[in-house]
Amino acid sequence: MIRSDDQLRFTGRALLRQRFRTLMQLIAMSIGVLAVVLLTGLGEGARQYVLGEFSILGKDILLMLPGRKETSGGMPPITGEGTRDITLQDAEAVLRLPDVEAVAPLVVGKAEISRGARNRESLVIGANQAFFRIRHVELARGQILPELPLEQTSPVCVIGETLRQELFAPQPALGQWVGVDAYRCRVIGILADTGTGLGMNMNEALIMPVASSMQVFNTEGVFRVMIDVRSVLAMKSLTASIENLMRERHDGQLDVTLITPDSLLQAFDNILAILTFAIAGIGAVSLVVAGVLIMNMTLITVSQRTAEIGLLKALGASSHEVRTLFVMEAVILSLIGAVTGTALAYVFLWLARIKFPDIPFSAPLWASLSAVLLAVLCGFLFSWLPASRAASQPPVMALQNQSGK
Amino acid sequence: MAAAEPLIRVAGVNKTFMLGDEPVHALNNIGLTIRGGEYLSVMGPSGSGKSTLLNMLGLLDVPDNGQYWLAGADTVPMTEEQRAVYRREQIGFVFQSYHLIPRLTAAENMELPLTLAGIPPAERKRRLAPVISRLGLESRAGHLPNQLSGGQRQRVAIGRAIIMKPNLLLADEPTGNLDSQSGQEVVTLLEELNAEGITLIVVTHDSDMGGRARRRIRMVDGVIVSDSDSPDSGSSAA
Ligand SMILES: Nc1ncnc2c1ncn2[C@@H]1O[C@H](COP(=O)(O)OP(=O)(O)OP(=O)(O)O)[C@@H](O)[C@H]1O
Ligand SMILES: [Mg+2]
Numbered sequence: 001m002i003r004s005d006d007q008l009r010f011t012g013r014a015l016l017r018q019r020f021r022t023l024m025q026l027i028a029m030s031i032g033v034l035a036v037v038l039l040t041g042l043g044e045g046a047r048q049y050v051l052g053e054f055s056i057l058g059k060d061i062l063l064m065l066p067g068r069k070e071t072s073g074g075m076p077p078i079t080g081e082g083t084r085d086i087t088l089q090d091a092e093a094v095l096r097l098p099d100v101e102a103v104a105p106l107v108v109g110k111a112e113i114s115r116g117a118r119n120r121e122s123l124v125i126g127a128n129q130a131f132f133r134i135r136h137v138e139l140a141r142g143q144i145l146p147e148l149p150l151e152q153t154s155p156v157c158v159i160g161e162t163l164r165q166e167l168f169a170p171q172p173a174l175g176q177w178v179g180v181d182a183y184r185c186r187v188i189g190i191l192a193d194t195g196t197g198l199g200m201n202m203n204e205a206l207i208m209p210v211a212s213s214m215q216v217f218n219t220e221g222v223f224r225v226m227i228d229v230r231s232v233l234a235m236k237s238l239t240a241s242i243e244n245l246m247r248e249r250h251d252g253q254l255d256v257t258l259i260t261p262d263s264l265l266q267a268f269d270n271i272l273a274i275l276t277f278a279i280a281g282i283g284a285v286s287l288v289v290a291g292v293l294i295m296n297m298t299l300i301t302v303s304q305r306t307a308e309i310g311l312l313k314a315l316g317a318s319s320h321e322v323r324t325l326f327v328m329e330a331v332i333l334s335l336i337g338a339v340t341g342t343a344l345a346y347v348f349l350w351l352a353r354i355k356f357p358d359i360p361f362s363a364p365l366w367a368s369l370s371a372v373l374l375a376v377l378c379g380f381l382f383s384w385l386p387a388s389r390a391a392s393q394p395p396v397m398a399l400q401n402q403s404g405k
Numbered sequence: 406m407a408a409a410e411p412l413i414r415v416a417g418v419n420k421t422f423m424l425g426d427e428p429v430h431a432l433n434n435i436g437l438t439i440r441g442g443e444y445l446s447v448m449g450p451s452g453s454g455k456s457t458l459l460n461m462l463g464l465l466d467v468p469d470n471g472q473y474w475l476a477g478a479d480t481v482p483m484t485e486e487q488r489a490v491y492r493r494e495q496i497g498f499v500f501q502s503y504h505l506i507p508r509l510t511a512a513e514n515m516e517l518p519l520t521l522a523g524i525p526p527a528e529r530k531r532r533l534a535p536v537i538s539r540l541g542l543e544s545r546a547g548h549l550p551n552q553l554s555g556g557q558r559q560r561v562a563i564g565r566a567i568i569m570k571p572n573l574l575l576a577d578e579p580t581g582n583l584d585s586q587s588g589q590e591v592v593t594l595l596e597e598l599n600a601e602g603i604t605l606i607v608v609t610h611d612s613d614m615g616g617r618a619r620r621r622i623r624m625v626d627g628v629i630v631s632d633s634d635s636p637d638s639g640s641s642a643a
Pocket of ligand 1: 431449453455
């Protein structure tokens with residue numbers, strides 16, 4: 001039996017000698033693997049991105065929205081004015097419930113932010129101090145909103161980095177006044193550059209006390225209320241008691257919707273998981289295509305080299321040894337191709353991360369592993385069959401194959 | 406006949422190929438006994454079964470029926486793996502078209518049987534050196550086959566055939582692709598090897614070369630029509 005170092009050298013020679021064939025097989029294999037790893041990496045990145053967006057909200061956060069999104073069998077409300085607003089009083093009532101750690105009523109809208117001659121339309125968020133903690137909003141400089149009773153206005157605001165640059169640069173912004181439509185407030189803090197979250201680009205946002213924002217937008221109702229629950233375990237019972245509370249406060253009608261980020265996340269996660277699998281499916285198809293390419297290449301190789309197979313057998317190698325030689329060759333080749341493809345995919349994903357730093361593009365391990373495994377399996381199988389066939393013939397058949405041409 | 410066991414004993418061997426629907430009786434009831442150290446030539450018209458006989462003797466092919474005893478062992482019922490062992494240890498083969506592996510150097514081609522047999526590199530070197538100098542290929546050992554002349558290639562092929570020190574050396578038209586000068590050298594080399602003890606069987610079209618053998622066999626249509634050693638095995642045509 002040939003020594004394994006000799007076998008490797010023999011294989012290496014064969015691969016180096018037929019550079020074109022080797023290159024084609026390498027390309028076929030690496031493209032197949034590249035497709036699988038890259039596509040799943042992109043899909044997985046998108047999935048992780050959306051998941052990350054949601055996880056900014058903790059697991060112990062409830063969202064209360066005005067309006068009823070689901071009808072639980074009862075008659076839809078036929079009151080002419082539709083649903084009632086969620087007021088700051090409602091939010092305060094929720095805060096008084098046991099198990100509620102904090103509430104952050106939110107008002108969201110667009111307003112013209114002005115400062116001297118500069119102005120721009122921008123996102124305005126009415127919030128309170130708890131909002132910063134619940135949303136993990138970090139500051140680059142200054143302070144967050146002061147602790148105030150919800151109904152109390154205060155002429156202060158915290159602005160995002162983009163807004164600061166556009167309105168103030170190169171002058172310092174802290175302590176300066178800005179106009180928010182007809183109102184004025186003083187900048188007390190600058191947000192750290194954290195990019196987007198839940199569809200809101202915080203870099204372009206101005207955050208002011210919720211009561212002040214209600215004056216700006218001339219509204220009585222809040223956009224939503226974030227409710228920080230003391231314990232995740234209390235989530236279920238709390239949901240019921242908030243619904244009871246709101247029904248009481250709104251004349252016996254339940255006209256709010258409570259959302260746990262978990263349930264939202266679940267829905268999205270399912271969709272995205274399906275997406276990831278679909279993408280992996282595309283990748284797998286491309287791998288099969290590459291496999292067929294390898295099969296053809298191997299078939300050509302083996303038939304081109306039947307004379308060599310015959311010769312090796314004539315020199316005393318057994319069919320088993322000859323087959324091992326050829327299968328080894330194909331397997332080594334597909335392994336190199338697969339590793340190259342994986343490496344390329346990782347480079348592309350890395351480039352994608354540089355281009356889109358917000359999205360954590362990265363191939364899941366299972367995708368890389370199964371792509372490489374599948375590639376090697378393709379190489380193995382598609383070389384095994386023709387090599388076995390060629391090797392099991394009497395050597396004279398293989399030898400004559402060449403002398404006949 | 407000598408009492409000692411002959412190296413080769415063939416009895417009642419047939420081999421039929423199908424050419425389209427036509428059966429071709431390439432070997433027709435062949436019987437042959439060859440003692441160790443003999444020098445045989447096999448001649449005959451094209452298509453008479455010479456190569457088929459040699460391939461069968463070299464275990465490159467199996468007869469349809471009949472018996473073939475090699476070095477005391479009945480080879481016909483052997484498995485392909487067992488035959489591989491006999492090919493490796495008992496038989497050296499020299500082909501008309503050399504059959505060297507183009508990506509391996511002359512030395513590597515010659516040591517290939519050792520490599521396939523799993524012999525460690527140091528031992529391979531030790532065994533290779535005398536063969537290379539025996540063939541006068543010292544200056545060509547590192548060359549690839551396409552950098553060698555036909556005669557040199559055939560000498561490399563002979564080196565490969567004898568590196569395992571086989572009992573039997575089979576050559577199918579070893580000079581067929583060579584000019585007369587290098588053909589002469591190859592014949593001389595083969596005869597020297599025979600003089601050192603190896604059993605040599607040469608298939609040739611060249612009557613000069615065939616005539617040099619101590620024992621001459623003539624085939625026509627798959628039948629041995631004459632054998633200079635045992636005139637009764639066929640009609641004794643000269
Ligand atoms: N693999 C094969 N398939 C079909 N027929 C074959 C095969 N090998 C040999 N033959 C036939 O068997 C007969 C003997 O062939 P063989 O090669 O032994 O002749 P040969 O005496 O060596 O001829 P040459 O002098 O031309 O080499 C021929 O008729 C040939 O066509
Ligand atoms: Mg012939």
